[in-house]
Amino acid sequence: MLPPNPGAGGRSVVGERPNAGDRPNAGDRPNAGDRPDAGERPNAGDRPDAGERLNAGERPNADDCRHAAHRPNVGVLALQGDFEAHARILRGLHAEPREVRIPADLTGLDALVLPGGESTVMSLGIEREGLGDPLRELAAAGTPVLGTCAGLIMLDRDHLGVLDVRAQRNAFGRQLRSFEADLDIAGVPGGPLHAVFIRAPWVAEVGQGVEVLAAVDEHPVAVRERTVIAVSFHPELTGEPRLHALLLGLIDAPASVRGADV
Numbered sequence: 001m002l003p004p005n006p007g008a009g010g011r012s013v014v015g016e017r018p019n020a021g022d023r024p025n026a027g028d029r030p031n032a033g034d035r036p037d038a039g040e041r042p043n044a045g046d047r048p049d050a051g052e053r054l055n056a057g058e059r060p061n062a063d064d065c066r067h068a069a070h071r072p073n074v075g076v077l078a079l080q081g082d083f084e085a086h087a088r089i090l091r092g093l094h095a096e097p098r099e100v101r102i103p104a105d106l107t108g109l110d111a112l113v114l115p116g117g118e119s120t121v122m123s124l125g126i127e128r129e130g131l132g133d134p135l136r137e138l139a140a141a142g143t144p145v146l147g148t149c150a151g152l153i154m155l156d157r158d159h160l161g162v163l164d165v166r167a168q169r170n171a172f173g174r175q176l177r178s179f180e181a182d183l184d185i186a187g188v189p190g191g192p193l194h195a196v197f198i199r200a201p202w203v204a205e206v207g208q209g210v211e212v213l214a215a216v217d218e219h220p221v222a223v224r225e226r227t228v229i230a231v232s233f234h235p236e237l238t239g240e241p242r243l244h245a246l247l248l249g250l251i252d253a254p255a256s257v258r259g260a261d262v
Ligand code: GLN
Pocket: 016, 115, 116, 117, 118, 119, 120, 148, 149, 150, 151, 153, 169, 170, 198, 199, 200, 201
């Protein structure tokens, strides 16, 4: 169960937005039905998503369909937040992103991304759509999950309870503590990863079985428990694909990684 969110009714999404100069965020629109079609379209040149409506002229040809059969289906929670940027990275890694708004969107997923955004709004959306139990079941079944920033918060003990951690919201202070850092992340090859922190949480308590992959000032900002990875920052804003690649690499993880309860 998601706990009640005091103050959620009065909190505006805009109020939690990062600096005014930051990129506009399609996901901040509260009503899915209000979204212009353009927001659902991939960028010119990108391959259309299986989960998105295609115009006749955009339908993939037979070759594309054969290729698509080998592409993992990766859900991106699209209630709120910067889900489009995650979808672009996933396409670049030859996965098929699918926007997730209702429980039926979770069917057949190979992996899932919970994007950044505003955790109070996201909690309300998850509750409203009845996504809490289906999301927990998906993770418990060993389906790899990547949570970024507010997505990390959603996974913690006080929210979905998927990760045995407690996240502290806005832990680095408010807007002034939005910052960038180059982080070495355990299990991510290729040198330090450029991480953008925007009103980021850190992990204040870590349970047994949770591996800390990176820390800032000794506060964990990247953790993994079984097939669930969570980071405090926004890899998608810099087009950094390595965490998404790590997620995709967990899809065929052995039972020992997925956990004994599956
Ligand atoms: N500060 C936001 C929250 O607590 C998270 C910010 C983000 O996802 N960039 O929900």
